[in-house]
Every structure is written in C-alpha cells, then in structure tokens.
Amino acid sequence: MASLGELERSVMTLLWESEQPLSANEVCEQLDEDLAVTTVLTVLARLEKKGMVLRARSSRPHRYAAVASREEHTVEMLNEVLGTVPDREAVLARFIGSVSESEAAALRRILG
Amino acid sequence: MASLGELERSVMTLLWESEQPLSANEVCEQLDEDLAVTTVLTVLARLEKKGMVLRARSSRPHRYAAVASREEHTVEMLNEVLGTVPDREAVLARFIGSVSESEAAALRRILG
DNA sequence: CAGCACTTCTACGGCTTGTAGAAAGTTGCT
DNA sequence: AGCAACTTTCTACAAGCCGTAGAAGTGCTG
Known part of the structure; x- marks a missing residue:
C-alpha cells in the first residue's frame, strides 16, 4: 500500500540520498522540476501521512527525513x-x- | 505499470487458476462478489488493454486467458x-x- | 425474422496524485 | 507592539485509475 507517484518518488529519493533531514525549501531546490514550495509541502505531508516520512516540527523550517532506508x-x-x-x-x-x-x-x- | 485493482486481481486469479480460457460469464459466476456481467466485461477489456489478458474473439462467447502465468x-x-x-x-x-x-x-x- | 445471448459504448462516483493559490501562523527586527 | 519575511496549512482543481453497470448494438439459432 506504500506505492508512490512520480513526484513522491523523486522527493523520497532526495530524502534517501541526503544525510541530513531536509526542509521543504531544500527539497524544492534540489528537485529537477521547478515547482512551487507549496507543492512540495503537500507531497511531504502526504508522504508523512503514508508513514514514509518523519517530520521534525520543533525547528522552524520543519525538517523531513525518510522513515526507512x-x-x-x-x-x-x-x-x-x-x-x-x-x-x-x-x-x-x-x-x-x-x-x-x-x-x-x-x-x-x-x-x- | 501492470499494477492491479482489487477486482482486476480477483479476475486474474481466476484466469491464472483455470486450465481453460474462460468466458466473461464463467468468470462472473466464479467470482465471490455478485456483479453484473458487463462489469466483468469491462474489467476484462481493461486487462486486455494492459496486455495481461488475451482474448479469443473467434468463438462466440469470447474466451479470455492470462498472457503470463x-x-x-x-x-x-x-x-x-x-x-x-x-x-x-x-x-x-x-x-x-x-x-x-x-x-x-x-x-x-x-x-x- | 424474432428473440436471446453476448459485446461495446458511455458514464458516473470515489480515490490518488500533481499542482498551487489564499490564508494563517511564526519569528525576528526595529 | 507592529511590520516584513518566511513557513505552514487549507482548500481546490484537473487528470487518471478503478469499480460499477445501464443502454444500445451485434450476431446466432430456431
């Protein structure tokens, strides 16, 4: 049930390849496509709901990390x-x- | 790209488990759910389009078989x-x- | 040719995904 | 406190997939 759309997969790939958790902005910059940050935030929220991404809400740009390698x-x-x-x-x-x-x-x- | 919905999978399972190619009616009867034949026909047509099912159009109830085991x-x-x-x-x-x-x-x- | 069995066409509602604007919240500076 | 810049949430929409099936068309059989 954890199948991914194309953009979702691109985002996961960035998170998987990054040592550090990333902010939405960082993800957005590192994506090939030129997307609005809100788009990336939506995708990250969906990935979080799917249980694939963990979000650190403590720091102000929230930071996102993959739950599993x-x-x-x-x-x-x-x-x-x-x-x-x-x-x-x-x-x-x-x-x-x-x-x-x-x-x-x-x-x-x-x-x- | 050959991912299957729930009903599609049920239909494929029947085709996989059957020795003979099946007609839409046979598939319909053997399904647990009580569906209209047209529903089954739609699904079979979609599976055909996906390349997972081969349809014999020669005989009059068309007969359907899985392309791959x-x-x-x-x-x-x-x-x-x-x-x-x-x-x-x-x-x-x-x-x-x-x-x-x-x-x-x-x-x-x-x-x- | 009339009726039945079968197939095709068309359609709709729900869900997922890509996409993003508008609005609301937060933080830091002055 | 009040503003500016940044960040997040809410809401929304279009396209595509899937389950579902009625209406209409086609073809065989008596």
Whole structure:
C-alpha cells in the first residue's frame, strides 16, 4: 500500500540520498522540476501521512527525513508483491532463474 | 505499470487458476462478489488493454486467458520494484537477510 | 425474422496524485 | 507592539485509475 507517484518518488529519493533531514525549501531546490514550495509541502505531508516520512516540527523550517532506508522500503515492496501469490517459493525460483549469472553468484555469496 | 485493482486481481486469479480460457460469464459466476456481467466485461477489456489478458474473439462467447502465468507476472513485478533503486544487489542482500531459514535453504537449493 | 445471448459504448462516483493559490501562523527586527 | 519575511496549512482543481453497470448494438439459432 506504500506505492508512490512520480513526484513522491523523486522527493523520497532526495530524502534517501541526503544525510541530513531536509526542509521543504531544500527539497524544492534540489528537485529537477521547478515547482512551487507549496507543492512540495503537500507531497511531504502526504508522504508523512503514508508513514514514509518523519517530520521534525520543533525547528522552524520543519525538517523531513525518510522513515526507512531505500533498501528497507524496497524490501517491503518486494514482500508486498510476494504476498499476492500463494506460493512465494515458486516465484522466487523463477526469479532466480531469470537473474544474470553474476547476480546469482552474488546471491550465493550472500546466502553463505 | 501492470499494477492491479482489487477486482482486476480477483479476475486474474481466476484466469491464472483455470486450465481453460474462460468466458466473461464463467468468470462472473466464479467470482465471490455478485456483479453484473458487463462489469466483468469491462474489467476484462481493461486487462486486455494492459496486455495481461488475451482474448479469443473467434468463438462466440469470447474466451479470455492470462498472457503470463502468475509466477511470470509476479517476477515482472519484482523486477519492476527492483528497477526503482540504483543498487539491486543491496536490496537483494537485505531481502535475503529477512527471509526465514527454511526459505533461505530453498534459495540455496535453487541456486545450486 | 424474432428473440436471446453476448459485446461495446458511455458514464458516473470515489480515490490518488500533481499542482498551487489564499490564508494563517511564526519569528525576528526595529 | 507592529511590520516584513518566511513557513505552514487549507482548500481546490484537473487528470487518471478503478469499480460499477445501464443502454444500445451485434450476431446466432430456431
């Protein structure tokens, strides 16, 4: 249920790539598109409501940070997809059959 | 881009689980909800437009079949999710770290 | 050709997303 | 205190997707 629109994803990407929490203005400046700050604020508020962003309301330009890392979030998405089928393993088997040899090697390494 | 609504998913599930292609009426009957046939036809047409369903127009009740198996489709979804990040392997590493031991074993087996 | 079964067309209401102006709130300066 | 600049909230709208289905069209069968 945490699927993202295009702009939402761009904003999340900035937050994921930033060490520090960002203000709406900073997000706005760093976006490629030239958008009104209110647009960015709306998106940030929606992301907050979705539970993907945490907002520090103490400081005056509020600062926003991603709740989960990009990897964590993406793993959640993978599990969501896998949750739509009755047989996860069947899907994983097929998935593994579809990856490149080098990626398969990486997976073997990870699995120890 | 092949994300599905709730009803769309129910219909796809029927098609995936059926050996034979199904007519709109058959789909309609097999659905839990009690919907008008036209509703089902609309959904089938939309699924066809999305490229998920193939329609045989030759026979008179048209017959509908899934283009890809459920596993194939789900693998596509996984790849779509993985395509949103710059580092697939980082996500896969974390994913593997999150699965059960028995599933990890299955993955090792599959990877040979 | 008449009637039935099936399909297409059209439509509407609700929800999500991108977009932003108008209005309200906050803070710091004088 | 009062103003100016900055920031946030509220409200809104258009487009697109999805569930839903009636009305109208098409084609087979007796």
